[in-house]
Amino acid sequence: MALDLHAVTMEIPEGANIVVGQSHFIKTVEDIYEVMATTVPGAAFGLAFNESSGPCLVRADGNDAALQQAAIRNAQAIAAGHVFVLLMRNAYPVNVLKRLQDVPEVCSIFCATANPVQIVVAESEAGRGVMGVIDGAVPKGVEGPADVAARKEFLRQIGYKR
Numbered sequence: 001m002a003l004d005l006h007a008v009t010m011e012i013p014e015g016a017n018i019v020v021g022q023s024h025f026i027k028t029v030e031d032i033y034e035v036m037a038t039t040v041p042g043a044a045f046g047l048a049f050n051e052s053s054g055p056c057l058v059r060a061d062g063n064d065a066a067l068q069q070a071a072i073r074n075a076q077a078i079a080a081g082h083v084f085v086l087l088m089r090n091a092y093p094v095n096v097l098k099r100l101q102d103v104p105e106v107c108s109i110f111c112a113t114a115n116p117v118q119i120v121v122a123e124s125e126a127g128r129g130v131m132g133v134i135d136g137a138v139p140k141g142v143e144g145p146a147d148v149a150a151r152k153e154f155l156r157q158i159g160y161k162r
Contacts, residue, residue, distance in 0.1 A: 001125070007118040007134065008077050010085075011070050017093050018074070019086040019112045020119060022130065025105040026051060028084055029059045032106075035099045036088065037063070043091035046071040052081025064089070078119050080128040082107075094160075111135050 012018050028049045036045045046067030048060045058075050062068035067087040074085040084106075088096070093112030100106055111117055115136035122131045143151065155161040 004123045005131070006121045006123065008121055010074050010077075010117045010119060012114065012117070013067065013070050013087065013089075016067065016070075016087050016089050017091075017112065017114045018117065019088075019093050019097070019100065019109060020074075020078075020117075020130075020133070021084050021086075021100070021109040022082050022107045023049060023084050023103070023105045024082055024107055026059060028103070028105045029061050031103045032084065032086060032100065033061045035096060035103060036086070036091075039099050040091035040095045043095075044089040045091070046087045047084065048072045048075035049084040050075050050078070050081050056081070062087075078121060078128070078130065080121055080130050083130055 010018055010020070029047060032047050036043055044064035044067060046062035046064055046069065048058050048071040051057050051059055058072055060068055060072050062071065067089065071085045071087045075083065078085070097109065097112055100109065110119065110130055111133040113135050118134040120131045120134065121128050152161065
């Protein structure tokens with residue numbers, strides 16, 4: 001059996017973050033919508049889910065039309081069943097990841113980032129599946145004392161630490 005590998009670059013609109021994961025049921029769209037609508041007031045988001053049986057449609061929802069359309073384009077580009085793409089603004093993945101992981105249909109999260117990201121997709125005669133992600137740049141070294149201080153200061157500036 002031959003596998004073809006593809007690196008699919010995700011479209012992340014300016015100021016947005018992306019979460020890509022695997023789920024297993026059509027109810028995913030409604031449940032992730034509910035997580036986003038109830039976890040971070042004021043979050044803008046778009047969601048797309050690749051259905052893997054029956055009509056095999058890209059199911060989509062959200063409260064921001066541009067983010068929803070970008071999520072659809074990303075899901076179509078991945079073209080693997082049971083994959084969801086969630087784009088958000090005015091919220092960070094750290095705000096919603098635990099709630100997403102608590103959604104009964106969610107099997108795994110492949111990535112949650114604002115970095116440039118590629119989804120590594122394998123294709124066979126049976127279809128397509130996500131093998132992993134390429135997320136961000138290669139490390140350039142190990143942080144030193146000044147880097148530690150800058151990291152801690154940044155976390156306080158954005159309100160994640162006191």
